[in-house]
Amino acid sequence: MKKPAILGGSPAFDQLLPINQPTLPKVDDLTAELTDIFNSGMLTNARYVKRFENECADYLEVKNAVAVSCCTSGLLLSLKLLGLKGEVIVPSFTFPATVHALLWNNLKPVFVDCDPETFNIDPHEVEKKITPQTCAIMLVYIFGNPPQLDRLTSIAAKHHLKMISDAAHALGVKYHGKFAGNFADAEVFSLAPTKLVVAGEGGIVATNNDQLAADLKIARDYGNPGNYNTRFIGLNARMSEMHALLAGKCLTKLEESINTRYKLVDLYKSRLQKLPGISFQKIEANARTSYNYFSVLVDEEIFGLNNDQLSAALKPENIMTRKYFYPPVHEQDAYKDYYQQYQDQLPATAWVCKRICCLPLFTHLPEEKVIKVCEAIERIYENRVQVKGQIG
Secondary structure (H helix, E strand, O other): OOOOHHHOOOOOOOOOEOOOOOOOOOOHHHHHHHHHHHHHOOOEOOHHHHHHHHHHHHHHOOOEEEEEOOHHHHHHHHHHHOOOOOEEEEEOOOOOHHHHHHHHOOOEEEEEOEOOOOOOEOHHHHHHOOOOOEEEEEEEOEOOEOOOHHHHHHHHHHOOOEEEEEOOOOOOOEEOOEEOOOOOOEEEEEOOOOOOOOOOOOEEEEEOOHHHHHHHHHHOEOOOOOOOOOOOOOOEOOOEHHHHHHHHHHHOOHHHHHHHHHHHHHHHHHHHOOOOOEEEOOOOOOEEOOOOOEEEEEOHHHHOOOHHHHHHHHHHHOEOOEOOOOOOHHHOHHHHHHHHHHOOOOHHHHHHHOOEEEEOOOOOOOHHHHHHHHHHHHHHHHOHHHHHHHHO
16 A cells, blocks of 8 residues: 655645535526526515525425525524524534524524534433523534434423524435424525535525514514515525525425435445545434534544544645534633533533534535545555654
8 A cells, every 4th residue: 555645655645635525407408597596686685585485395395495695694683583592502513503593683692512422412401401591402413414313302301491403514414304494483594605406605594483473584584574664683694596596496405415425435445444534424313414514533543544634645645624513612722612511511612623524515416526535544544653753
């Protein structure tokens, strides 16, 4: 076996292999409808937005799907319209926007630990943190993996709490055969470029609450019901017609995209599971993830390198990696007021952050490139002592 690039061998790829890329329709598939949009002069929140909302609602089997400018604006407005006050239980192992939405609504985040196998919020830890000030639970589908929704919905019902989902990674995800979007009071999906359904920028709020859906359609237009006598404080969170058109085209390929990602992940696992010290996110048997990201856990004592060292060794191979999500939210600069309170209080979160490494995965990633990534990791493992000495 040839040496890793870090030891003077040739790199696995001549050009950088990104961790993620949007899988997009052909431009020609958009031209006629783009022309229709331009000719209409209606560029925002019109025919194509309504069509996309209906398509999403039908696909998810929910009563309402409301298009917004991004997942974060959907979270902001949903929290606002639910009239929440007090504390919201939320994982720290998540993208910071999950928690930003709480603070923008003057809600106090109460951080809880994750499950070290699934990386999702731990229902046992959730129940321990409920107080008279708790008003809601904020869920996250980490990398598209659904949390234990049966237990969490039971906890929310028992304590009369609202439940909101940051479902940014979860469009197309299923739990016990039911689509994500059907479990919480509001579940908000992202349509950003790193997702399986891409709008460019955009989001969808799925809800079976008709009043919330009606209010969201007003709130996304500053709170203006149409007569400029604003009913409440809203935002400009409208989706454009062009974004809706692109997202609709991508939605038609979502099932195919998820199936393809499962095949690519199976290929990754078939090679990497042979390496000591490499393990994977647990997906429950009754769950379907989207594999929005593919992560491995690196046990330094067994593998011989830690996740940072593996990433450093893959960089000269032109293989991009990410340590999602690090640092956890409670350790980030914007949340320094929370650090002392939660220092050493989230051991599973710290354990995962110390080991996680996300590898390249996107729907149009060729299988031969997955194999080359695996071969590079195998070379690095075989030469781990020299690699560690090189990295320092």
